[in-house]
Amino acid sequence: MTGRARRQQVIIDILQRQPVDSQEELRQSLAGRGIEVTQATLSRDLRELGAAKTPRGYQLPSGTTPGRSESARALTPLARTMASFVTDIQTACNTIVLRTGPGHAQIVALEMDRAGLVGVVGCLAGDDTIFVAVASAQRAKELTRELLGLAELAGAGR
Amino acid sequence: MTGRARRQQVIIDILQRQPVDSQEELRQSLAGRGIEVTQATLSRDLRELGAAKTPRGYQLPSGTTPGRSESARALTPLARTMASFVTDIQTACNTIVLRTGPGHAQIVALEMDRAGLVGVVGCLAGDDTIFVAVASAQRAKELTRELLGLAELAGAGR
DNA sequence: GGTCATGGTGCATGATTATACGAGGATTGC
DNA sequence: GCAATCCTCGTATAATCATGCACCATGACC
Structure with missing residues (x-):
């Protein structure tokens, strides 16, 4: 139980890296990172994050920042x-x-x-x-x- | 009598005036303006318009404008x-x-x-x-x- | 410890959205 | 005209998403 906040942070990271067209797809990406939850939980997470489902996948509202965790690439x-x-x-x-x-x-x-x-x-x-x-x-x-x-x-x- | 273009204009207008949380709700608003279509058609329209479903209802992509209210389309x-x-x-x-x-x-x-x-x-x-x-x-x-x-x-x- | 309140989750299912398919209308070429 | 094509849309249904309910863990309080 690593926690909800951490999971949502990972969700943000995933959404910014690759197109995600459904919650099931997101669920699998999370599983790939060792986080296993059900679609229901993701539905709740996405609502809390304010994510929007667009014809091009889920989009985060502007202002949402990735946890500096992995995206910490030096500024080119x-x-x-x-x-x-x-x-x-x-x-x-x-x-x-x-x-x-x-x-x-x-x-x-x-x-x-x-x-x-x-x-x-x-x-x-x-x-x-x-x-x-x-x-x-x-x-x-x-x-x-x-x-x-x-x-x-x-x-x-x- | 391509109702489609016209209908999409009306959809844009509706989405900019009031929050719409579902396609069924949008269908009813359209019906109120005399346009009757099924949910399936709205699903297609919304995709073409690039509309996103957010926790606060459907949102149009930035840059989408109400368009001439059809009547004033004479000589723009x-x-x-x-x-x-x-x-x-x-x-x-x-x-x-x-x-x-x-x-x-x-x-x-x-x-x-x-x-x-x-x-x-x-x-x-x-x-x-x-x-x-x-x-x-x-x-x-x-x-x-x-x-x-x-x-x-x-x-x-x- | 026992009890209660709170938050997070899964399960099952209802609600909503997407799509395969085909009908009907318009257009084009012959 | 007639066939071939292209569009658009409704129907039916599949796919996806949201949520009521119950359970469990945690922490405050007695």
Whole structure:
């Protein structure tokens, strides 16, 4: 009985790393980390966390932070840039769209290019928007989660 | 008489006015406005709109706007701009690409942003080209048709 | 210790949402 | 016209989620 708080912390971590489309899927991910609970408990946890079920999986409300536990990666230039300028990230099939403040898209795109993110086919930046073409929809999903983390946005829309 | 687009506009309107906790509740609100459909249809509509089910009811993704209340759809700024500057429209999966005369892309993209088209995740304009990322390939198709109409291009794309 | 209140959980089940399938209408090409 | 196609939607049902209830553990209090 490691505790509810800890479990919810792990749930946050999982949701930020990978797309989760159902509570059953989440249950299995938790089991993989040695935490076994029923779907009913997850239903309660997700409500308490304020998680939303979107067509692209469960999303945490913005402001939810991962327990610095495992996500403690030193801040890369990309992370700093993203956290500073990116205001929103959305996925659509195999394309990721990032929004920034006016005039900042170029800077962010430059850093993304330098970072050499796996699966990224190319970036195209305007004034406040960046399109990222990704090799596959699947990879786009994953990448979006990662980028949301870097940008410290936690949840996508609203 | 494509009730679908109209219905989705009404759904957006309802979701922005009052909390809706279930599709059944939404169904009743729609019925109150004279639109009668089944829960299955709403499930599809909500997915296309990208709506998320949160502990506080259904939420629309940021950027979704109420859209012209159908009646005022006569000659919008978007329609005028599109008809004036857009020379070609093509769809690729979930991305729509519009071509304009040299230097006109920015103007058109600006109007598209203002229009708050349903399903549009973001626009990016160069000099004579505009990329539009759409939430789904399905929605991209529909939107392309609508845009072709606005641009008075008949069957340009495809 | 005994009793009570509180919080967290599983189980079973009700409520809600998603989807496979097919019908009906519109459009296109012949 | 007629067949082929594409859309949209309802029906039926599967899949998923929420919750009433009971149980157990813990801690406060007598």
